[in-house]
């Protein structure tokens with residue numbers, strides 16, 4: 001197949017391209033605007049015969065339509081992805097996440113190209129710590145932040161284009177990813193790189209919020225399973241039963257890096273901070289036979305720490321500016 005991967009120079013999109021290159025014969029065209037979160041170097045190592053890179057905004061309709069025309073499937077990762085940024089400056093989230101998805105849907109409609117939309121568990125809002133129910137495909141949408149609201153809106157656009165125009169689309173909503181190439185603004189790489197430069201890691205509030213961690217390789221294999229065996233018009237939740245409090249993750253990072261597990265600072269909490277996310281991936285497992293390969297979180301975390309230790313040149317330049325932006329918000 002000829003795959004068009006939007007946002008393929010970002011964290012999850014780049015890991016997906018490496019996964020495709022290793023496990024399939026598909027050809028890959030990446031379209032990416034190269035925002036602060038996109039890095040062309042994330043795709044290094046993929047055979048140039050298999051990969052074409054196009055620097056463009058997904059709201060650029062003529063470019064996107066031309067690329068869709070030449071593709072069998074669009075896998076749509078491109079988005080503004082960080083909640084904290086959406087609280088500071090929401091506009092780019094509306095542009096990229098809503099208008100970007102609209103532009104791709106129109107391209108899919110006019111060219112007949114299939115589209116897989118990558119979304120997030122955050123569209124469902126949050127759960128109480130003791131809620132026995134986890135998110136399923138039937139859970140009502142209830143987003144909290146400008147980021148999750150734009151992702152929820154983009155999912156709704158996809159559903160409307162399927163029903164109204166017969167666009168051949170699927171959606172997946174995944175939980176929190178970790179692994180290589182994640183921008184150092186995000187929780188796990190921020191703490192790892194803080195420790196590597198001798199700065200104390202920063203925990204929002206009491207750290208009792210729960211996130212459901214999945215290795216990005218498992219996200220990639222799940223998306224591939226949906227592309228190969230998923231039913232058009234369906235939504236699949238992706239998760240690997242990885243619930244942990246932020247405090248547990250913080251202490252695990254410190255211990256794995258040979259530090260006192262309590263050597264971190266509590267900082268100003270995120271406004272409107274979602275308490276808990278948790279995915280029930282029964283449909284994906286039973287209907288498509290998908291199983292996660294990374295079941296040992298501590299082992300995955302240790303490998304991720306090694307990656308950041310070995311790739312200082314990849315993250316070093318962005319570190320001061322990223323931390324300065326957090327410092328301005330007391331974080």
Ligand code: NAD
Pocket residue numbers: 006007008009010011012013031032033034035036037038039056057058059076077078079080081082095096100118119120121151173174175176177178182183
């Ligand atoms: P990221 O911020 O690391 O990467 C986003 C990529 O999209 C970057 O390369 C950026 O340059 C590109 N991009 C942004 N706006 C664009 C535009 N208008 N046109 C073209 N390219 C644009 O994000 P990520 O963490 O890799 O997330 C990728 C997708 O997965 C997003 O849709 C996100 O909502 C979703 N998701 C993320 C997670 C997670 O844990 N990070 C979990 C579930 C779903």
Ligand code: DAU
Pocket residue numbers: 081082083084119120121122174175176177185186187188190202203204205209210211246270277
């Ligand atoms: O659930 C999926 C979502 O996971 C994706 O849709 C988002 O794109 C992705 O960024 C992620 O969102 P979160 O807001 O959960 O991720 P983040 O890494 O920003 O924060 C994880 C948790 O850690 C959250 O409860 C906030 C907390 N945190 C974050 C940072 C940056 C801290 O305690 N300290 C920090 O320095």
